[in-house]
Amino acid sequence: MIRALPLLFVATAATANPAFVDRAGGLPAPHVYDGGWEHFVGGGVAVFDCNDDARPDMLVAGGENPVKLYINTTQNPGDPITFAPGALPPLTGVTGAYPIDIDSDGALDIALLRVGPNFTLRGIGDCRFRDASGPWNFPNGNAWTTAFSATWEGKNVWPTLAIGNYVDRDDPEGPFGACDDNLLVRSDGPVFADPVPLSPGYCALSMLISDWQRSGTPELRISNDRHYYLRGGYEEMWRLDPLRPRDASDGWDKISLWGMGIASADLTGDGLPEVMLTSMGDQLLQINDGQTYRNAPFSIGTFAQRPHIGDDGRPSTGWHAEFGDVTNDGLLDLFIAKGNVDQMPSNAMNDPNNLLIQTPEGPFVERATQAGVDSTHRARGAALADFDGDGRLDIVVVNRRAPMEVWQNATPDTGNWLAVELRQPAPNTRAVGAWIELRAGGVTQTRELTIGGGHAGGQAGPVHFGLGAAQSAELRVQWPGGAMSDWITLDGNQRVTLTRDGDALTPD
Numbered sequence: 001m002i003r004a005l006p007l008l009f010v011a012t013a014a015t016a017n018p019a020f021v022d023r024a025g026g027l028p029a030p031h032v033y034d035g036g037w038e039h040f041v042g043g044g045v046a047v048f049d050c051n052d053d054a055r056p057d058m059l060v061a062g063g064e065n066p067v068k069l070y071i072n073t074t075q076n077p078g079d080p081i082t083f084a085p086g087a088l089p090p091l092t093g094v095t096g097a098y099p100i101d102i103d104s105d106g107a108l109d110i111a112l113l114r115v116g117p118n119f120t121l122r123g124i125g126d127c128r129f130r131d132a133s134g135p136w137n138f139p140n141g142n143a144w145t146t147a148f149s150a151t152w153e154g155k156n157v158w159p160t161l162a163i164g165n166y167v168d169r170d171d172p173e174g175p176f177g178a179c180d181d182n183l184l185v186r187s188d189g190p191v192f193a194d195p196v197p198l199s200p201g202y203c204a205l206s207m208l209i210s211d212w213q214r215s216g217t218p219e220l221r222i223s224n225d226r227h228y229y230l231r232g233g234y235e236e237m238w239r240l241d242p243l244r245p246r247d248a249s250d251g252w253d254k255i256s257l258w259g260m261g262i263a264s265a266d267l268t269g270d271g272l273p274e275v276m277l278t279s280m281g282d283q284l285l286q287i288n289d290g291q292t293y294r295n296a297p298f299s300i301g302t303f304a305q306r307p308h309i310g311d312d313g314r315p316s317t318g319w320h321a322e323f324g325d326v327t328n329d330g331l332l333d334l335f336i337a338k339g340n341v342d343q344m345p346s347n348a349m350n351d352p353n354n355l356l357i358q359t360p361e362g363p364f365v366e367r368a369t370q371a372g373v374d375s376t377h378r379a380r381g382a383a384l385a386d387f388d389g390d391g392r393l394d395i396v397v398v399n400r401r402a403p404m405e406v407w408q409n410a411t412p413d414t415g416n417w418l419a420v421e422l423r424q425p426a427p428n429t430r431a432v433g434a435w436i437e438l439r440a441g442g443v444t445q446t447r448e449l450t451i452g453g454g455h456a457g458g459q460a461g462p463v464h465f466g467l468g469a470a471q472s473a474e475l476r477v478q479w480p481g482g483a484m485s486d487w488i489t490l491d492g493n494q495r496v497t498l499t500r501d502g503d504a505l506t507p508d
Helices: none
Strands: 020-022 045-048 056-061 070-074 083-085 095-101 110-116 119-122 129-131 144-151 160-165 182-185 196-198 204-210 219-224 237-239 243-245 261-263 273-281 284-290 293-295 318-324 333-338 354-358 364-366 378-385 395-399 405-409 417-421 435-440 445-450 463-468 472-478 486-491 494-501 504-507
Touching: 045 378, 045 395, 045 494, 056 095, 095 144, 110 144, 144 219, 160 219, 219 261, 273 318, 273 333, 333 378, 417 435, 417 472, 435 463, 435 486, 445 463, 463 472, 472 494, 472 504, 486 494, 486 504
Parallel strands: 144 204, 204 261, 261 318, 318 378, 417 494
Antiparallel strands: 020 405, 045 056, 056 070, 070 083, 095 110, 110 119, 119 129, 144 160, 160 182, 182 196, 204 219, 219 237, 237 243, 261 273, 273 284, 284 293, 318 333, 333 354, 354 364, 378 395, 395 405, 417 463, 435 445, 435 472, 472 486, 494 504
């Protein structure tokens, strides 16, 4: 066990007290993720800009209700967040969605996860989409899909996809002990090749492809639900080249969780990403030492194993987790969406979300109640994003059998900030797999661009950095493939797109 966790300290003004305002009324109508046992899990949201207006839009899973597209109509920074309905086919059975530019044409596409055939929706501009599953040879099958991740390998024109499946609904001995195989899908020119099974599967609920050792070789982490695999399953790490799971010979400890979600970020300042694994019970933070992961000490304040309000002392159930600096003090905070699976008596029924604020002294402290985001609905997917463009991260949460929530960040006296997007020539126009290194306030923050993680939903948009008292920052990028740009200096309090020019950076 690690005795102390050296967190990333940044010279800041006094940390602001987070405050949020309920903006669910800015949706065109209440949206609910609903359904029977096949929708106990899932309920993700994809956050991305589908009309190039620098305002994030949303595609939200509905379960037995239709999937929804919401177009951001917020006019000015600080205005109340509002959305208008977008046009989508009335698809039901949707568990989650992830934005990705599959064909590298510059428009974001959507990998749509379902109970039943999955879809790829090709973005054709102005928040319009066309089903491309057939032309792209996307493996839609008839599985119950609950997890997704993607990367670009080598010089491949198209991405490599990881597709995580839950219980095999056709297994007559199920559902317990009937976990389905997962799939790895590589490219065959400008289409997908036939999928390769990742077997055995242990009921995946989150996947993340990350170059967690910064060796130039990404690997696939899978978080699994012990409720259905019962015995023999564990949290997996698959090497992609050659394709095989890590085991004890690699120093991989077989940890078994009731796994729900994955969040990844560098918290120690060494340039390597830590991971938060949500579950039924402890929310497990693991520290990356470059060779393997070790459990963080309980004293760090991130385990969030019981409700922090009310008198229900039963274990919490964590779903989507995401790191983000909600006060812009230069220290990453952590939001965890919480909620009972349904009426599971072993776990808390009134299970509030967590907003864990990292303190300059090191530990995280709970501030969800003070911030006004401690809802006790059965939360599932979520996202942190700057919906109004004021430089403060807002929060959206998808709830099971309760309306979706939108909270606008109204924290006073926040620090400075910088929002950074990357572009490079095709393929992989969004530079998935790149690392952004930013120096401000005397320390370096490091962020990896990934697709995956969370619970059933993810983002494609600017990487948000809090700068604290610093008014500018130095920044460089390690591009996919390993080439490193020179350092450039950028003023704070702006959103900037940096385009690859050789190995250099060209700001818009």
